[in-house]
Amino acid sequence: MSFEIILPDHRVQRQSVDNYKEKKPSETENGGIQLTNIDSFLNAIKCNWVKRYLDNANTSKWKLFYQKILKKYGDSLLFECNISKYILHEIANENIFLSDALSAWCDVTHNLETQTSSKTILWNNKDITSNNKTFFYKDWFERSIKYVDQLYDYRIKDFYSFNDICYIYGIPSNNFLKYYTLIKSIPIHIKSEINTNNTPRTQTTFVENILGRTKQNK
Structure with a gap:
Protein backbone atom coordinates (compact mmCIF):
# COMPACT_ATOMS: atom_id res chain seq x y z
CA MET A 1 0.00 0.00 0.00
CA SER A 2 1.35 3.40 -0.92
CA PHE A 3 0.20 6.95 -0.69
CA GLU A 4 1.15 9.89 -2.87
CA ILE A 5 1.02 13.21 -1.09
CA ILE A 6 1.14 16.46 -3.00
CA LEU A 7 1.82 19.28 -0.60
CA PRO A 8 0.98 22.75 -1.90
CA ASP A 9 3.94 25.08 -1.94
CA HIS A 10 2.18 27.78 0.05
CA ARG A 11 4.16 30.94 0.57
CA VAL A 12 3.43 33.93 2.75
CA GLN A 13 4.93 37.34 2.18
CA ARG A 14 6.04 39.70 4.91
CA GLN A 15 4.65 43.17 4.36
CA SER A 16 7.15 45.94 3.86
CA VAL A 17 6.99 49.08 5.96
CA ASP A 18 5.98 51.15 2.93
CA ASN A 19 2.78 49.28 2.13
CA TYR A 20 1.88 48.00 5.61
CA LYS A 21 -0.57 50.85 6.15
CA GLU A 22 -2.32 49.97 2.90
CA LYS A 23 -2.58 46.32 4.06
CA LYS A 24 -1.31 45.01 0.74
CA PRO A 25 1.00 42.00 0.51
CA SER A 26 4.49 43.06 -0.46
CA GLU A 27 6.06 41.83 -3.65
CA THR A 28 9.60 40.50 -3.70
CA GLU A 29 10.71 43.32 -5.95
CA ASN A 30 9.33 45.80 -3.41
CA GLY A 31 11.37 44.41 -0.55
CA GLY A 32 9.07 41.64 0.66
CA ILE A 33 10.56 38.37 1.92
CA GLN A 34 8.90 35.09 0.89
CA LEU A 35 8.66 32.79 3.88
CA THR A 36 7.60 29.16 4.02
CA ASN A 37 4.14 28.62 5.46
CA ILE A 38 4.92 27.10 8.87
CA ASP A 39 1.72 25.03 9.10
CA SER A 40 2.34 23.40 5.71
CA PHE A 41 5.98 22.81 6.61
CA LEU A 42 5.12 21.08 9.90
CA ASN A 43 2.38 19.01 8.26
CA ALA A 44 4.89 17.89 5.63
CA ILE A 45 7.29 16.69 8.34
CA LYS A 46 4.53 14.76 10.15
CA CYS A 47 3.23 13.22 6.92
CA ASN A 48 6.74 12.15 6.02
CA TRP A 49 6.81 10.28 9.34
CA VAL A 50 3.52 8.58 8.38
CA LYS A 51 5.02 7.48 5.06
CA ARG A 52 7.96 5.92 6.91
CA TYR A 53 5.55 4.16 9.25
CA LEU A 54 3.55 2.75 6.32
CA ASP A 55 6.68 1.57 4.52
CA ASN A 56 6.63 -2.23 4.82
CA ALA A 57 10.36 -2.30 4.17
CA ASN A 58 10.93 -0.25 7.31
CA THR A 59 11.61 -2.68 10.16
CA SER A 60 12.74 -0.13 12.74
CA LYS A 61 11.98 -1.00 16.35
CA TRP A 62 10.18 2.30 16.97
CA LYS A 63 7.33 1.04 14.76
CA LEU A 64 6.48 -1.64 17.31
CA PHE A 65 5.66 1.01 19.90
CA TYR A 66 3.15 2.76 17.63
CA GLN A 67 1.73 -0.48 16.26
CA LYS A 68 0.73 -1.43 19.78
CA ILE A 69 -1.34 1.76 20.08
CA LEU A 70 -2.88 1.56 16.59
CA LYS A 71 -3.63 -2.15 16.66
CA LYS A 72 -7.12 -1.71 18.11
CA TYR A 73 -8.01 0.65 15.22
CA GLY A 74 -6.69 -1.56 12.44
CA ASP A 75 -3.09 -0.30 12.46
CA SER A 76 -2.24 1.09 8.98
CA LEU A 77 -5.95 0.98 8.03
CA LEU A 78 -6.46 4.05 10.21
CA PHE A 79 -4.51 6.21 7.75
CA GLU A 80 -7.07 5.38 5.04
CA CYS A 81 -10.12 6.18 7.15
CA ASN A 82 -12.31 9.23 7.53
CA ILE A 83 -11.09 9.70 11.09
CA SER A 84 -13.17 11.36 13.79
CA LYS A 85 -11.88 13.80 16.39
CA TYR A 86 -13.02 11.31 19.02
CA ILE A 87 -10.38 8.84 17.85
CA LEU A 88 -7.72 11.54 17.75
CA HIS A 89 -8.51 12.52 21.35
CA GLU A 90 -8.52 8.88 22.41
CA ILE A 91 -5.13 8.28 20.81
CA ALA A 92 -3.78 11.52 22.28
CA ASN A 93 -4.35 10.09 25.75
CA GLU A 94 -1.69 7.51 24.90
CA ASN A 95 0.54 9.48 22.56
CA ILE A 96 0.16 13.16 21.66
CA PHE A 97 2.69 13.01 18.81
CA LEU A 98 0.79 10.19 17.11
CA SER A 99 -2.45 12.15 17.44
CA ASP A 100 -0.78 15.21 15.87
CA ALA A 101 0.63 13.11 13.02
CA LEU A 102 -2.80 11.64 12.27
CA SER A 103 -4.38 15.07 12.40
CA ALA A 104 -1.79 16.42 9.95
CA TRP A 105 -2.34 13.44 7.67
CA CYS A 106 -6.08 14.13 7.65
CA ASP A 107 -5.53 17.81 6.87
CA VAL A 108 -3.24 17.07 3.93
CA THR A 109 -5.33 14.25 2.43
CA HIS A 110 -8.63 16.09 2.94
CA ASN A 111 -8.39 17.90 -0.39
CA LEU A 112 -7.31 14.88 -2.39
CA GLU A 113 -9.75 13.30 -4.81
CA THR A 114 -12.67 11.90 -2.82
CA GLN A 115 -13.72 8.30 -3.21
CA THR A 116 -17.16 7.22 -4.33
CA SER A 117 -19.49 6.02 -1.61
CA SER A 118 -19.12 2.43 -2.80
CA LYS A 119 -15.48 2.78 -1.72
CA THR A 120 -16.37 4.35 1.62
CA ILE A 121 -14.51 2.58 4.40
CA LEU A 122 -16.75 1.30 7.17
CA TRP A 123 -14.26 1.40 9.99
CA ASN A 124 -13.22 4.42 12.07
CA ASN A 125 -15.45 6.55 9.85
CA LYS A 126 -16.68 9.75 11.49
CA ASP A 127 -19.84 9.62 9.34
CA ILE A 128 -20.79 6.14 10.56
Missing part, protein backbone atom coordinates in the same frame (compact mmCIF):
# COMPACT_ATOMS: atom_id res chain seq x y z
CA THR A 129 -21.33 6.26 14.31
CA SER A 130 -23.44 4.90 17.13
CA ASN A 131 -23.63 6.84 20.40
CA ASN A 132 -20.98 9.18 18.94
CA LYS A 133 -18.51 6.32 18.54
CA THR A 134 -17.18 4.92 15.29
CA PHE A 135 -17.02 1.22 14.47
CA PHE A 136 -14.15 -1.20 14.16
CA TYR A 137 -14.81 -4.94 14.29
CA LYS A 138 -11.34 -6.45 14.21
CA ASP A 139 -12.55 -9.97 13.43
CA TRP A 140 -14.70 -8.67 10.56
CA PHE A 141 -11.81 -6.67 9.13
CA GLU A 142 -9.66 -9.79 9.26
CA ARG A 143 -12.35 -11.44 7.10
CA SER A 144 -11.65 -8.75 4.47
CA ILE A 145 -14.72 -6.63 5.25
CA LYS A 146 -13.59 -3.07 4.68
CA TYR A 147 -15.97 -1.10 2.41
CA VAL A 148 -19.65 -0.20 2.74
CA ASP A 149 -20.59 -1.83 -0.55
CA GLN A 150 -19.35 -5.21 0.66
CA LEU A 151 -22.49 -5.31 2.80
CA TYR A 152 -24.73 -4.13 -0.04
CA ASP A 153 -26.80 -6.30 -2.37
CA TYR A 154 -27.06 -4.45 -5.70
CA ARG A 155 -29.72 -6.88 -6.92
CA ILE A 156 -32.31 -5.67 -4.41
CA LYS A 157 -30.70 -2.28 -3.70
CA ASP A 158 -30.48 -2.91 0.01
CA PHE A 159 -28.06 -4.39 2.51
CA TYR A 160 -27.62 -8.13 2.71
CA SER A 161 -29.66 -10.08 5.21
CA PHE A 162 -27.72 -11.28 8.23
CA ASN A 163 -27.93 -14.87 6.99
CA ASP A 164 -26.31 -13.86 3.70
CA ILE A 165 -23.55 -11.98 5.52
CA CYS A 166 -22.84 -15.04 7.66
CA TYR A 167 -22.68 -17.22 4.55
CA ILE A 168 -20.48 -14.85 2.53
CA TYR A 169 -17.94 -13.88 5.18
CA GLY A 170 -18.26 -16.58 7.82
CA ILE A 171 -19.52 -14.14 10.45
CA PRO A 172 -20.52 -15.87 13.73
CA SER A 173 -24.27 -16.24 14.16
CA ASN A 174 -24.16 -14.38 17.49
CA ASN A 175 -23.09 -11.16 15.69
CA PHE A 176 -26.68 -10.35 14.70
CA LEU A 177 -26.91 -7.20 16.84
CA LYS A 178 -23.47 -5.99 15.74
CA TYR A 179 -24.48 -6.23 12.08
CA TYR A 180 -27.78 -4.41 12.38
CA THR A 181 -26.31 -1.71 14.60
CA LEU A 182 -23.68 -1.13 11.92
CA ILE A 183 -25.97 -0.93 8.89
CA LYS A 184 -28.52 1.22 10.75
CA SER A 185 -25.71 3.66 11.51
CA ILE A 186 -24.79 4.17 7.85
CA PRO A 187 -26.23 7.60 6.94
CA ILE A 188 -28.89 8.08 4.28
CA HIS A 189 -26.63 10.04 1.91
CA ILE A 190 -24.20 7.12 1.66
CA LYS A 191 -27.03 4.66 1.02
CA SER A 192 -28.56 6.96 -1.61
CA GLU A 193 -25.29 7.35 -3.48
CA ILE A 194 -24.73 3.60 -3.45
CA ASN A 195 -28.22 3.14 -4.92
CA THR A 196 -27.29 5.38 -7.84
CA ASN A 197 -24.04 3.52 -8.44
CA ASN A 198 -24.76 0.94 -11.12
CA THR A 199 -21.21 -0.39 -11.21
CA PRO A 200 -20.65 -2.68 -8.22
CA ARG A 201 -17.12 -3.74 -7.41
CA THR A 202 -15.85 -7.00 -8.91
CA GLN A 203 -15.83 -8.70 -5.50
CA THR A 204 -19.47 -7.72 -4.91
CA THR A 205 -20.54 -9.08 -8.31
CA PHE A 206 -18.68 -12.32 -7.60
CA VAL A 207 -20.43 -12.70 -4.24
CA GLU A 208 -23.85 -12.07 -5.75
CA ASN A 209 -23.23 -14.72 -8.41
CA ILE A 210 -22.39 -17.22 -5.66
CA LEU A 211 -25.54 -16.33 -3.73
CA GLY A 212 -27.64 -16.64 -6.87
CA ARG A 213 -26.30 -20.10 -7.67
CA THR A 214 -26.70 -21.23 -4.06
CA LYS A 215 -30.35 -20.20 -3.90
CA GLN A 216 -31.07 -21.89 -7.24
CA ASN A 217 -29.62 -25.15 -5.92
CA LYS A 218 -31.84 -25.14 -2.83
Whole structure:
Protein backbone atom coordinates (compact mmCIF):
# COMPACT_ATOMS: atom_id res chain seq x y z
CA MET A 1 0.00 0.00 0.00
CA SER A 2 1.35 3.40 -0.92
CA PHE A 3 0.20 6.95 -0.69
CA GLU A 4 1.15 9.89 -2.87
CA ILE A 5 1.02 13.21 -1.09
CA ILE A 6 1.14 16.46 -3.00
CA LEU A 7 1.82 19.28 -0.60
CA PRO A 8 0.98 22.75 -1.90
CA ASP A 9 3.94 25.08 -1.94
CA HIS A 10 2.18 27.78 0.05
CA ARG A 11 4.16 30.94 0.57
CA VAL A 12 3.43 33.93 2.75
CA GLN A 13 4.93 37.34 2.18
CA ARG A 14 6.04 39.70 4.91
CA GLN A 15 4.65 43.17 4.36
CA SER A 16 7.15 45.94 3.86
CA VAL A 17 6.99 49.08 5.96
CA ASP A 18 5.98 51.15 2.93
CA ASN A 19 2.78 49.28 2.13
CA TYR A 20 1.88 48.00 5.61
CA LYS A 21 -0.57 50.85 6.15
CA GLU A 22 -2.32 49.97 2.90
CA LYS A 23 -2.58 46.32 4.06
CA LYS A 24 -1.31 45.01 0.74
CA PRO A 25 1.00 42.00 0.51
CA SER A 26 4.49 43.06 -0.46
CA GLU A 27 6.06 41.83 -3.65
CA THR A 28 9.60 40.50 -3.70
CA GLU A 29 10.71 43.32 -5.95
CA ASN A 30 9.33 45.80 -3.41
CA GLY A 31 11.37 44.41 -0.55
CA GLY A 32 9.07 41.64 0.66
CA ILE A 33 10.56 38.37 1.92
CA GLN A 34 8.90 35.09 0.89
CA LEU A 35 8.66 32.79 3.88
CA THR A 36 7.60 29.16 4.02
CA ASN A 37 4.14 28.62 5.46
CA ILE A 38 4.92 27.10 8.87
CA ASP A 39 1.72 25.03 9.10
CA SER A 40 2.34 23.40 5.71
CA PHE A 41 5.98 22.81 6.61
CA LEU A 42 5.12 21.08 9.90
CA ASN A 43 2.38 19.01 8.26
CA ALA A 44 4.89 17.89 5.63
CA ILE A 45 7.29 16.69 8.34
CA LYS A 46 4.53 14.76 10.15
CA CYS A 47 3.23 13.22 6.92
CA ASN A 48 6.74 12.15 6.02
CA TRP A 49 6.81 10.28 9.34
CA VAL A 50 3.52 8.58 8.38
CA LYS A 51 5.02 7.48 5.06
CA ARG A 52 7.96 5.92 6.91
CA TYR A 53 5.55 4.16 9.25
CA LEU A 54 3.55 2.75 6.32
CA ASP A 55 6.68 1.57 4.52
CA ASN A 56 6.63 -2.23 4.82
CA ALA A 57 10.36 -2.30 4.17
CA ASN A 58 10.93 -0.25 7.31
CA THR A 59 11.61 -2.68 10.16
CA SER A 60 12.74 -0.13 12.74
CA LYS A 61 11.98 -1.00 16.35
CA TRP A 62 10.18 2.30 16.97
CA LYS A 63 7.33 1.04 14.76
CA LEU A 64 6.48 -1.64 17.31
CA PHE A 65 5.66 1.01 19.90
CA TYR A 66 3.15 2.76 17.63
CA GLN A 67 1.73 -0.48 16.26
CA LYS A 68 0.73 -1.43 19.78
CA ILE A 69 -1.34 1.76 20.08
CA LEU A 70 -2.88 1.56 16.59
CA LYS A 71 -3.63 -2.15 16.66
CA LYS A 72 -7.12 -1.71 18.11
CA TYR A 73 -8.01 0.65 15.22
CA GLY A 74 -6.69 -1.56 12.44
CA ASP A 75 -3.09 -0.30 12.46
CA SER A 76 -2.24 1.09 8.98
CA LEU A 77 -5.95 0.98 8.03
CA LEU A 78 -6.46 4.05 10.21
CA PHE A 79 -4.51 6.21 7.75
CA GLU A 80 -7.07 5.38 5.04
CA CYS A 81 -10.12 6.18 7.15
CA ASN A 82 -12.31 9.23 7.53
CA ILE A 83 -11.09 9.70 11.09
CA SER A 84 -13.17 11.36 13.79
CA LYS A 85 -11.88 13.80 16.39
CA TYR A 86 -13.02 11.31 19.02
CA ILE A 87 -10.38 8.84 17.85
CA LEU A 88 -7.72 11.54 17.75
CA HIS A 89 -8.51 12.52 21.35
CA GLU A 90 -8.52 8.88 22.41
CA ILE A 91 -5.13 8.28 20.81
CA ALA A 92 -3.78 11.52 22.28
CA ASN A 93 -4.35 10.09 25.75
CA GLU A 94 -1.69 7.51 24.90
CA ASN A 95 0.54 9.48 22.56
CA ILE A 96 0.16 13.16 21.66
CA PHE A 97 2.69 13.01 18.81
CA LEU A 98 0.79 10.19 17.11
CA SER A 99 -2.45 12.15 17.44
CA ASP A 100 -0.78 15.21 15.87
CA ALA A 101 0.63 13.11 13.02
CA LEU A 102 -2.80 11.64 12.27
CA SER A 103 -4.38 15.07 12.40
CA ALA A 104 -1.79 16.42 9.95
CA TRP A 105 -2.34 13.44 7.67
CA CYS A 106 -6.08 14.13 7.65
CA ASP A 107 -5.53 17.81 6.87
CA VAL A 108 -3.24 17.07 3.93
CA THR A 109 -5.33 14.25 2.43
CA HIS A 110 -8.63 16.09 2.94
CA ASN A 111 -8.39 17.90 -0.39
CA LEU A 112 -7.31 14.88 -2.39
CA GLU A 113 -9.75 13.30 -4.81
CA THR A 114 -12.67 11.90 -2.82
CA GLN A 115 -13.72 8.30 -3.21
CA THR A 116 -17.16 7.22 -4.33
CA SER A 117 -19.49 6.02 -1.61
CA SER A 118 -19.12 2.43 -2.80
CA LYS A 119 -15.48 2.78 -1.72
CA THR A 120 -16.37 4.35 1.62
CA ILE A 121 -14.51 2.58 4.40
CA LEU A 122 -16.75 1.30 7.17
CA TRP A 123 -14.26 1.40 9.99
CA ASN A 124 -13.22 4.42 12.07
CA ASN A 125 -15.45 6.55 9.85
CA LYS A 126 -16.68 9.75 11.49
CA ASP A 127 -19.84 9.62 9.34
CA ILE A 128 -20.79 6.14 10.56
CA THR A 129 -21.33 6.26 14.31
CA SER A 130 -23.44 4.90 17.13
CA ASN A 131 -23.63 6.84 20.40
CA ASN A 132 -20.98 9.18 18.94
CA LYS A 133 -18.51 6.32 18.54
CA THR A 134 -17.18 4.92 15.29
CA PHE A 135 -17.02 1.22 14.47
CA PHE A 136 -14.15 -1.20 14.16
CA TYR A 137 -14.81 -4.94 14.29
CA LYS A 138 -11.34 -6.45 14.21
CA ASP A 139 -12.55 -9.97 13.43
CA TRP A 140 -14.70 -8.67 10.56
CA PHE A 141 -11.81 -6.67 9.13
CA GLU A 142 -9.66 -9.79 9.26
CA ARG A 143 -12.35 -11.44 7.10
CA SER A 144 -11.65 -8.75 4.47
CA ILE A 145 -14.72 -6.63 5.25
CA LYS A 146 -13.59 -3.07 4.68
CA TYR A 147 -15.97 -1.10 2.41
CA VAL A 148 -19.65 -0.20 2.74
CA ASP A 149 -20.59 -1.83 -0.55
CA GLN A 150 -19.35 -5.21 0.66
CA LEU A 151 -22.49 -5.31 2.80
CA TYR A 152 -24.73 -4.13 -0.04
CA ASP A 153 -26.80 -6.30 -2.37
CA TYR A 154 -27.06 -4.45 -5.70
CA ARG A 155 -29.72 -6.88 -6.92
CA ILE A 156 -32.31 -5.67 -4.41
CA LYS A 157 -30.70 -2.28 -3.70
CA ASP A 158 -30.48 -2.91 0.01
CA PHE A 159 -28.06 -4.39 2.51
CA TYR A 160 -27.62 -8.13 2.71
CA SER A 161 -29.66 -10.08 5.21
CA PHE A 162 -27.72 -11.28 8.23
CA ASN A 163 -27.93 -14.87 6.99
CA ASP A 164 -26.31 -13.86 3.70
CA ILE A 165 -23.55 -11.98 5.52
CA CYS A 166 -22.84 -15.04 7.66
CA TYR A 167 -22.68 -17.22 4.55
CA ILE A 168 -20.48 -14.85 2.53
CA TYR A 169 -17.94 -13.88 5.18
CA GLY A 170 -18.26 -16.58 7.82
CA ILE A 171 -19.52 -14.14 10.45
CA PRO A 172 -20.52 -15.87 13.73
CA SER A 173 -24.27 -16.24 14.16
CA ASN A 174 -24.16 -14.38 17.49
CA ASN A 175 -23.09 -11.16 15.69
CA PHE A 176 -26.68 -10.35 14.70
CA LEU A 177 -26.91 -7.20 16.84
CA LYS A 178 -23.47 -5.99 15.74
CA TYR A 179 -24.48 -6.23 12.08
CA TYR A 180 -27.78 -4.41 12.38
CA THR A 181 -26.31 -1.71 14.60
CA LEU A 182 -23.68 -1.13 11.92
CA ILE A 183 -25.97 -0.93 8.89
CA LYS A 184 -28.52 1.22 10.75
CA SER A 185 -25.71 3.66 11.51
CA ILE A 186 -24.79 4.17 7.85
CA PRO A 187 -26.23 7.60 6.94
CA ILE A 188 -28.89 8.08 4.28
CA HIS A 189 -26.63 10.04 1.91
CA ILE A 190 -24.20 7.12 1.66
CA LYS A 191 -27.03 4.66 1.02
CA SER A 192 -28.56 6.96 -1.61
CA GLU A 193 -25.29 7.35 -3.48
CA ILE A 194 -24.73 3.60 -3.45
CA ASN A 195 -28.22 3.14 -4.92
CA THR A 196 -27.29 5.38 -7.84
CA ASN A 197 -24.04 3.52 -8.44
CA ASN A 198 -24.76 0.94 -11.12
CA THR A 199 -21.21 -0.39 -11.21
CA PRO A 200 -20.65 -2.68 -8.22
CA ARG A 201 -17.12 -3.74 -7.41
CA THR A 202 -15.85 -7.00 -8.91
CA GLN A 203 -15.83 -8.70 -5.50
CA THR A 204 -19.47 -7.72 -4.91
CA THR A 205 -20.54 -9.08 -8.31
CA PHE A 206 -18.68 -12.32 -7.60
CA VAL A 207 -20.43 -12.70 -4.24
CA GLU A 208 -23.85 -12.07 -5.75
CA ASN A 209 -23.23 -14.72 -8.41
CA ILE A 210 -22.39 -17.22 -5.66
CA LEU A 211 -25.54 -16.33 -3.73
CA GLY A 212 -27.64 -16.64 -6.87
CA ARG A 213 -26.30 -20.10 -7.67
CA THR A 214 -26.70 -21.23 -4.06
CA LYS A 215 -30.35 -20.20 -3.90
CA GLN A 216 -31.07 -21.89 -7.24
CA ASN A 217 -29.62 -25.15 -5.92
CA LYS A 218 -31.84 -25.14 -2.83
